Amino acid sequence: MVEFLQFTLSGLSFGMIYAAIALSLVLIWRGTRLLNFAQGGMAMFTTYIALEVIRHTGSYWAGFAVALAAGLVLGGAAELAVIRPSLGKPELNAVIITIGLLILLEGLAGIFYGGQYRSFPAAFSIIGLRVGSTPLGVSRADVFVAVAVLVATLLLAIGFRYTSAGLRMRAAAFNATVARLSGIRVARVITVGWALAGLIGALAGVLVSPSTFLYPNSMDSIFVLGFTAAVIGGLDSPLGAVVGGLLLGVALSYASGYLGSQGSDLTALVALGILVVVLMLRPDGIFAGARVRRV
Amino acid sequence: MTTNSTPRVLGVALAAAVLVAILSIKLNTFRDYQIAEIAVEVTAVAGLTILTGLSGQISLGNGAFMAIGAYTTALLLLHLNWPFYLVLVLAAMVTAAAGAVVGVAAARLHGPYLAGATLLLGVALPSVAYAYQGEFGGDQGLDVNFTTPSFLGVNFPLTRWEAWVCSAVAIVTLVLLANLGRSRVGRSWRAVRDDEVAAALAGVNVARSRILAFVVSAACAGLAGALLAIVTGLVAPEAFTITLSIALLTAAVIGGLGTLAGAVWGSLVIVLVPTYATDVATSHGLSSSVASNIPIAAYGAVLILVMLVFPQGIQGAVRWLLGLFWHSPTPSWHTASISKTHEKEGTQ
Numbered sequence: 034m035v036e037f038l039q040f041t042l043s044g045l046s047f048g049m050i051y052a053a054i055a056l057s058l059v060l061i062w063r064g065t066r067l068l069n070f071a072q073g074g075m076a077m078f079t080t081y082i083a084l085e086v087i088r089h090t091g092s093y094w095a096g097f098a099v100a101l102a103a104g105l106v107l108g109g110a111a112e113l114a115v116i117r118p119s120l121g122k123p124e125l126n127a128v129i130i131t132i133g134l135l136i137l138l139e140g141l142a143g144i145f146y147g148g149q150y151r152s153f154p155a156a157f158s159i160i161g162l163r164v165g166s167t168p169l170g171v172s173r174a175d176v177f178v179a180v181a182v183l184v185a186t187l188l189l190a191i192g193f194r195y196t197s198a199g200l201r202m203r204a205a206a207f208n209a210t211v212a213r214l215s216g217i218r219v220a221r222v223i224t225v226g227w228a229l230a231g232l233i234g235a236l237a238g239v240l241v242s243p244s245t246f247l248y249p250n251s252m253d254s255i256f257v258l259g260f261t262a263a264v265i266g267g268l269d270s271p272l273g274a275v276v277g278g279l280l281l282g283v284a285l286s287y288a289s290g291y292l293g294s295q296g297s298d299l300t301a302l303v304a305l306g307i308l309v310v311v312l313m314l315r316p317d318g319i320f321a322g323a324r325v326r327r328v
Numbered sequence: 329m330t331t332n333s334t335p336r337v338l339g340v341a342l343a344a345a346v347l348v349a350i351l352s353i354k355l356n357t358f359r360d361y362q363i364a365e366i367a368v369e370v371t372a373v374a375g376l377t378i379l380t381g382l383s384g385q386i387s388l389g390n391g392a393f394m395a396i397g398a399y400t401t402a403l404l405l406l407h408l409n410w411p412f413y414l415v416l417v418l419a420a421m422v423t424a425a426a427g428a429v430v431g432v433a434a435a436r437l438h439g440p441y442l443a444g445a446t447l448l449l450g451v452a453l454p455s456v457a458y459a460y461q462g463e464f465g466g467d468q469g470l471d472v473n474f475t476t477p478s479f480l481g482v483n484f485p486l487t488r489w490e491a492w493v494c495s496a497v498a499i500v501t502l503v504l505l506a507n508l509g510r511s512r513v514g515r516s517w518r519a520v521r522d523d524e525v526a527a528a529l530a531g532v533n534v535a536r537s538r539i540l541a542f543v544v545s546a547a548c549a550g551l552a553g554a555l556l557a558i559v560t561g562l563v564a565p566e567a568f569t570i571t572l573s574i575a576l577l578t579a580a581v582i583g584g585l586g587t588l589a590g591a592v593w594g595s596l597v598i599v600l601v602p603t604y605a606t607d608v609a610t611s612h613g614l615s616s617s618v619a620s621n622i623p624i625a626a627y628g629a630v631l632i633l634v635m636l637v638f639p640q641g642i643q644g645a646v647r648w649l650l651g652l653f654w655h656s657p658t659p660s661w662h663t664a665s666i667s668k669t670h671e672k673e674g675t676q
Contacts, residue, residue: 122635136624136628137629137632140623140628142621148617148620298458299452312433317441
């Protein structure tokens with residue numbers, strides 16, 4: 034029973050990371066109908082920037098803030114520089130451009146910072162918490178991960194629901210043509226969506242790097258699982274992204290916890306199994322709206 | 329592709345074979361190795377360009393089929409010592425069966441959902457090799473023993489023989505795919521891609537057509553995997569990462585999606601651009617971490633630029649250039665309609 038609790042809690046903490054990546058993918062998908070393969074690469078790059086700032090200032094929170102700001106800038110800049118010129122061209126072109134961006138960022142990270150594994154500090158103690166004498170399997174740092182992603186998600190949800198900028202974003206995602214006719218600058222809204230996605234991705238990068246180390250490819254596997262979470266939840270649904278991320282995190286935690294070393298080798302296979310089952314039942318993800326697909 | 333008649337396809341194939349033979353004899357061992365590498369990529373990318381370009385289904389997991397082909401090859405050579413041509417046939421059959429299974433699951437999915445499922449397949453399948461070390465050798469992998477046949481004499485370089493074998497398989501695959509693309513099967517793929525409902529009304533079995541595209545594409549990837557096994561002499565999960573699957577799709581799109589010539593251009597780009605950039609970087613005496621990463625950054629930049637400057641890929645640019653310099657005798661309305669259909673093929 035204690036084991037089960039430990040696996041669940043640590044799964045939820047990791048699931049929050051997948052949820053954050055999934056959320057950033059959903060933000061971009063709703064605006065641009067594009068999968069951003071550079072999302073993980075952008076998060077890796079902003080985490081390197083955070084590491085540099087922490088090293089020079091000695092303050093974790095300065096690095097944290099700079100990483101989020103850098104994510105915001107990088108997301109917006111990527112949209113303006115390479116994504117917008119590709120719209121209207123064949124659909125897969127933009128996908129290949131994001132792959133090109135990912136490879137470019139990984140190359141640049143290697144040039145500036147070298148390929149070796151760097152350790153990244155955690156915000157709080159990584160010593161496991163206990164209730165009485167029972168270890169919970171999570172630390173203060175893990176709790177911070179969950180709280181940070183939850184706060185970011187809630188802020189986004191409130192922003193989307195109660196601000197006029199959020200209303201514009203929802204309108205643009207719902208129907209770009211009508212939104213444009215109502216005087217919304219859809220192009221600007223899309224840039225803001227990319228910037229927000231960059232911010233959420235940067236948050237995920239800073240939060241996950243204490244447990245994965247930082248190197249030019251360090252976000253690859255996190256990106257794959259975040260993408261999986263987004264697909265499980267349904268790419269149009271921010272709620273689906275969070276639920277998909279938590280589901281995946283907990284399931285993978287059980288798999289590696291109960292199946293031993295073979296289980297941790299097969300985490301990707303377990304994730305594939307979950308994805309296949311979900312997509313066989315709901316081809317557009319769990320939270321897909323009952324919408325008619327145009328053929 | 330629609331304009332290629334069988335004699336023309338065979339003529340181009342023969343010319344390519346002669347070119348490869350001459351190059352492999354003139355150039356050094358490293359270049360022979362590169363020829364083999366390009367032929368491996370061409371085989372896999374051609375299968376993928378059929379799947380994504382003609383049948384309209386995206387796959388980010390064809391690296392997994394390459395892994396199946398490579399492990400089948402390694403196990404057959406290791407335990408049963410079969411002749412290589414039989415190994416190739418069986419590798420293609422095993423991966424075709426795997427392609428059928430994936431195709432059945434994929435027939436219901438579309439767009440990013442299919443991309444996600446196949447991407448995870450590409451990541452998950454090679455990890456089986458870590459979990460079952462006894463059978464698949466874990467991260468050490470399996471050794472593949474491949475030698476030159478005795479009739480070529482003892483002094484014939486192995487890399488040249490490998491370049492010949494790989495190029496021969498690649499060229500035969502391209503000829504078969506060119507014919508398949510022009511056949512009834514190819515027409516039904518295009519019909520399903522352009523309008524599913526209209527194709528079904530016209531009597532095309534949509535699900536079967538989709539699954540068949542996966543089978544063909546998987547068989548090509550399996551052949552490529554078998555070739556990769558003999559070229560590298562080792563089959564290990566490290567070779568079949570997410571990077572490989574993504575590189576295949578990248579090559580297909582960069583070259584010109586849906587065209588076999590594009591598969592060749594794309595393979596040339598993904599094999600030669602990183603090597604060329606490495607040569608330039610090392611010859612300028614840069615530090616090793618910078619020199620080893622400049623090719624990666626340059627490759628990423630090339631991908632972005634090609635997609636922005638040539639939306640139809642390299643083959644689209646080649647067609648445009650040919651149109652500038654070479655006035656065809658056909659009336660202008662005719663060429664215009666042909667180029668329009670080609671454009672349409674590229675966009676899907």
